[in-house]
């Protein structure tokens with residue numbers, strides 16, 4: 001077990017490189033199951049614990065998977081097994097994304113029920129509604145969801161009650177090999193959906209409209225392994241943008257795509273942060289004092305829930321009253337309690353938090369409640385008085401590569417140590433192959 005120790009007070013400057021997007025690579029690796037011929041070669045893959053987990057899941061389904069030097073190679077040409085057990089789904093909810101591919105390719109899938117997690121109950125009813133509309137019979141029992149179709153899935157019209165990212169992806173993956181046309185309405189428009197659609201189309205699929213509210217898919221008979229490079233991680237980029245701004249720093253976030261970050265950029269600019277599109281990335285220059293703003297998380301292109309806790313750190317440093325309203329997840333304010341341990345005064349009222357800033361944050365021992373909270377608490381530590389110790393780093397490793405090293409290279413006083421004796425952590429102990 002390890003923790004991060006940050007001493008506040010350093011201004012960040014320099015350049016930081018963004019990795020491939022966690023939330024794009026997980027569905028793309030799940031989609032490699034659809035290729036009954038050829039190898040898929042996925043590039044720009046970050047060495048995250050979630051990537052090791054999805055690789056283990058698809059290996060378990062009778063594929064060959066190699067992961068080295070940022071490239072995942074998958075051969076899924078053998079007959080697939082159809083069961084994803086609880087040991088994987090428990091580690092990572094996104095394991096349910098293999099369900100659509102398995103159903104499309106084999107007509108059957110058996111996946112352990114994901115259950116809730118620290119940010120809410122996270123049901124998958126919309127995924128299942130899509131599979132059922134395409135002809136699958138869905139049964140839930142003994143901790144598993146089982147979906148099966150006689151023959152092949154058929155195209156259908158599916159309206160999502162909420163533009164769920166995972167449901168959009170899972171249904172897209174099932175529909176590419178279905179017979180006929182599927183029309184998905186009120187779908188998620190996240191950049192990761194577009195990346196998945198691009199991958200499916202390269203494989204031989206016919207997906208139109210990704211990135212808009214309606215996606216149309218003409219089913220095809222067969223898909224092939226192809227090469228694909230994953231888009232940059234907009235949430236990792238946003239995390240470093242906030243770190244730069246809170247320290248009054250000057251940082252080039254290389255690889256950040258401004259069009260993927262428009263809501264965050266708009267809000268940071270309202271706060272007085274200077275943001276310059278430099279083509280190869282985004283330069284962020286923090287002002288001497290930050291203005292308070294209100295934030296409401298929404299599906300893309302609204303403000304991303306995955307940036308909510310980092311933004312809470314930034315708003316604590318801002319002058320005046322700010323309100324954050326979380327509309328995507330029912331319970332994503334667990335980190336507020338940890339910020340309170342650092343001296344923050346935060347009122348929680350239903351789905352909103354109210355903060356009066358600027359807060360003179362104090363170093364404290366805090367526990368990460370999810371992966372973004374791990375980053376947000378470290379960021380708060382960059383400006384807190386004294387030492388902040390962040391524990392529960394298993395969450396951080398799900399979504400960030402070399403997080404403390406990247407901050408240290410920008411000038412932060414930060415290290416990662418063993419929890420018991422505070423000796424430095426080593427590469428081997430940081431991320432363990434699942």
Ligand SMILES: CC(=O)N[C@H]1[C@@H](OP(=O)(O)OP(=O)(O)OC[C@H]2O[C@@H](n3ccc(=O)[nH]c3=O)[C@H](O)[C@@H]2O)O[C@H](CO)[C@@H](O)[C@@H]1O
Pocket residue numbers: 022023024026094120121122123124125126127128162163164165166167188299305306328329330
């Ligand atoms: C691996 C991945 O890409 N994870 C992202 C994905 O998660 P994920 O795909 O799980 O998020 P969804 O968009 O599906 O969930 C959003 C909301 O819809 C609800 N819901 C979802 C599906 C369903 O069938 N029924 C239902 O009620 C969820 O409980 C949640 O309240 O999108 C989230 C919202 O942008 C991000 O925070 C996650 O980082």
Ligand SMILES: C=C(OP(=O)(O)O)C(=O)O
Pocket residue numbers: 023093094306371372399
């Ligand atoms: C909530 C997140 O991920 P997941 O859906 O994989 O839990 C996230 O990336 O912030």
